[in-house]
Amino acid sequence: MGPVDISKLFCRRRFPKGIALVPILVYFPIGLVLAILRVFISFTAVIAAFLLRSLPALQRVVLRVLLSVLGIVVTSDCTNKISSQVLVTNHITILDEIAISLVVHCVKPWRNSISNTTSWLLGYTDFKYETGKQAFLENLKKYVAGKELPVLCVPEGAITSGQTALLKFADWPFLLEEDVQPIAITASRPAIFNVTLSTLDSSWTSDLFWFLFVPYTHFHIKSLKVVEKGEDESTDQYIQRVQGVLAEQLNISTTQYTAADKSQLIKKLYLEEQQRHRDAEIRLRRSQTRSPSPYSPATRSHIELLADRVKEVLPHVPTAVIKKDLGVTRDVDATITNILEGKIEFTPEDLNPVKKDTIEKVPSKSLLNQKKQTFSKNSKERQKSFEERKQEMIEAARQRYMAKHGMM
Amino acid sequence: MAGSALKRLMAEYKQLTLNPPEGIIAGPVDEENFFEWEALITGPDETYFEGGVFPASLTFPPDYPLSPPKMKFTCDIFHPNIYNDGKVCISILHAPGDDPMGYESSAERWSPVQSVEKILLSVVSMLAEPNDESAANVDAAKTWRDNRPKFAEIAERTVKQSLGLL
Numbered sequence: 292m293g294p295v296d297i298s299k300l301f302c303r304r305r306f307p308k309g310i311a312l313v314p315i316l317v318y319f320p321i322g323l324v325l326a327i328l329r330v331f332i333s334f335t336a337v338i339a340a341f342l343l344r345s346l347p348a349l350q351r352v353v354l355r356v357l358l359s360v361l362g363i364v365v366t367s368d369c370t371n372k373i374s375s376q377v378l379v380t381n382h383i384t385i386l387d388e389i390a391i392s393l394v395v396h397c398v399k400p401w402r403n404s405i406s407n408t409t410s411w412l413l414g415y416t417d418f419k420y421e422t423g424k425q426a427f428l429e430n431l432k433k434y435v436a437g438k439e440l441p442v443l444c445v446p447e448g449a450i451t452s453g454q455t456a457l458l459k460f461a462d463w464p465f466l467l468e469e470d471v472q473p474i475a476i477t478a479s480r481p482a483i484f485n486v487t488l489s490t491l492d493s494s495w496t497s498d499l500f501w502f503l504f505v506p507y508t509h510f511h512i513k514s515l516k517v518v519e520k521g522e523d524e525s526t527d528q529y530i531q532r533v534q535g536v537l538a539e540q541l542n543i544s545t546t547q548y549t550a551a552d553k554s555q556l557i558k559k560l561y562l563e564e565q566q567r568h569r570d571a572e573i574r575l576r577r578s579q580t581r582s583p584s585p586y587s588p589a590t591r592s593h594i595e596l597l598a599d600r601v602k603e604v605l606p607h608v609p610t611a612v613i614k615k616d617l618g619v620t621r622d623v624d625a626t627i628t629n630i631l632e633g634k635i636e637f638t639p640e641d642l643n644p645v646k647k648d649t650i651e652k653v654p655s656k657s658l659l660n661q662k663k664q665t666f667s668k669n670s671k672e673r674q675k676s677f678e679e680r681k682q683e684m685i686e687a688a689r690q691r692y693m694a695k696h697g698m699m
Numbered sequence: 700m701a702g703s704a705l706k707r708l709m710a711e712y713k714q715l716t717l718n719p720p721e722g723i724i725a726g727p728v729d730e731e732n733f734f735e736w737e738a739l740i741t742g743p744d745e746t747y748f749e750g751g752v753f754p755a756s757l758t759f760p761p762d763y764p765l766s767p768p769k770m771k772f773t774c775d776i777f778h779p780n781i782y783n784d785g786k787v788c789i790s791i792l793h794a795p796g797d798d799p800m801g802y803e804s805s806a807e808r809w810s811p812v813q814s815v816e817k818i819l820l821s822v823v824s825m826l827a828e829p830n831d832e833s834a835a836n837v838d839a840a841k842t843w844r845d846n847r848p849k850f851a852e853i854a855e856r857t858v859k860q861s862l863g864l865l
Contacts, residue, residue: 600703601703603703603764603765603811604703604704604706604707604764604811605707605811606810606811606812607812623703624702624703624706627703627706627707628706631706631707631709631710665716665717666712666713666716666717670730673716673726673730674727674729674730676716677716677724677726677727680724681724681737681739684722684724684739684741684752685739685752685862685863688741688750688751688752688862689862689863689864691750692750692858692859692862692864693864695750698864
């Protein structure tokens with residue numbers, strides 16, 4: 292594995308910075324109209340490709356013309372004749388396979404990353420990828436043994452910028468035959484409209500839009516010499532050798548990062564981005580707290596402080612309920628009063644349930660026939676009632692005791 | 700925070716008055732001072748203290764319910780978990796950090812979720828089942844452990860005394 296950092300393998304930005312952005316901005320209205328027109332032309336291209344699939348030679352000519360109208364120009368250097376049943380290529384855009392199939396007559400195995408209908412219309416061949424690697428491999432092997440058309444494989448499994456390094460190759464294309472033929476694909480756009488072909492986390496629809504937006508995208512396809520598996524060579528060594536050959540042609544390095552590592556990187560960057568947003572939000576909130584207006588959302592943390600004080604007194608009241616009332620009263624005592632006086636409805640939180648056995652130990656037999664009690668609003672009446680109840684309780688207990696012990 | 704303490708005590712008083720636990724009455728001695736309460740606790744049935752009505756005082760700190768109240772029986776009561784001066788020694792009356800006896804499980808400690816009612820119910824449990832492992836009154840604990848008939852006799856006298864029958 293080279294010392295290349297994985298994030299260097301992909302473009303992060305769709306557009307160039309600074310002055311280079313100006314021509315793109317100027318061109319934007321034209322590009323937009325062009326893209327819309329080309330969307331309709333692309334339907335024609337898809338239909339033409341579909342109708343002419345029994346006449347592959349004619350199909351390729353027609354498609355080449357239609358695709359150049361769409362801004363997809365393909366040139367090739369096929370000095371090394373296609374002579375292997377298995378072709379492997381690097382992966383830089385969503386249209387790599389289509390571009391190659393314009394110059395090389397081959398089959399494109401159907402990958403589950405594209406929707407079924409789309410891949411069928413675009414002339415992919417179904418080798419039952421979704422049934423699992425083993426079955427997929429068997430199907431491909433059977434096909435390759437028939438020696439009809441070469442199979443075009445994309446062993447990287449994920450798009451890179453094509454500028455820095457290759458991802459690790461998957462092994463399946465190398466298990467089909469004893470040789471493979473590498474194909475190097477490069478793509479470029481006019482220097483003044485240098486919109487990135489594909490960014491780290493771009494969707495195929497956005498990539499396609501920018502294909503249709505820019506005046507043209509130039510693909511260059513070069514077939515390399517067939518690489519045969521050495522007799523004493525392990526599959527791993529063989530795969531690495533092919534990767535090396537292709538990388539050398541492209542003048543980039545090789546890595547052992549896989550398509551899964553790319554997904555991880557996307558996830559990691561996404562999470563970091565989220566964290567940055569959260570931090571920014573917290574900073575914003577803090578700076579707002581210092582603002583004096585009592586009704587701005589800034590007083591949030593102040594309310595939280597007050598809520599803590601209420602919670603200390605009334606721990607069973609849910610914090611949300613406390614905060615809601617504090618939002619109105621902005622006063623600890625007023626909120627406590629509101630809650631205690633039952634002005635606010637809430638479901639008590641069971642913070643520290645009393646042990647059941649503690650309660651069960653309480654005598655179950657009624658010792659006193661307590662009347663339905665009232666709680667007067669008048670302090671004196673309450674106190675009178677309290678005194679009376681105490682006397683009643685002692686008196687009743689005395690009577691009961693004397694009755695029980697035959698003292699009467 | 701004294702205002703909050705007052706409000707909470709008022710709420711508890713109201714709760715205890717409207718829905719009193721069986722055999723328990725509690726409230727401020729004089730509403731001029733809400734931090735001094737009096738409670739009457741009836742000895743649970745089928746225990747040595749059956750039928751007695753025992754008065755106790757509860758003294759609340761200004762930062763109640765952050766700190767627990769102090770509870771003291773104002774009658775003579777011979778019990779392993781009650782000091783000679785009447786002070787009640789049970790875990791619910793201690794905050795988690797404060798552990799003079801080093802015996803309590805923190806689960807039953809004082810916290811603002813506890814209440815006067817829970818304290819009084821714990822005291823009723825304590826009357827029913829003395830805990831002689833953490834004795835406040837060593838004599839009482841010894842008697843309870845070694846001479847149950849004598850303990851019953853003393854308890855009986857306490858009950859009669861509490862009812863003014865002795």
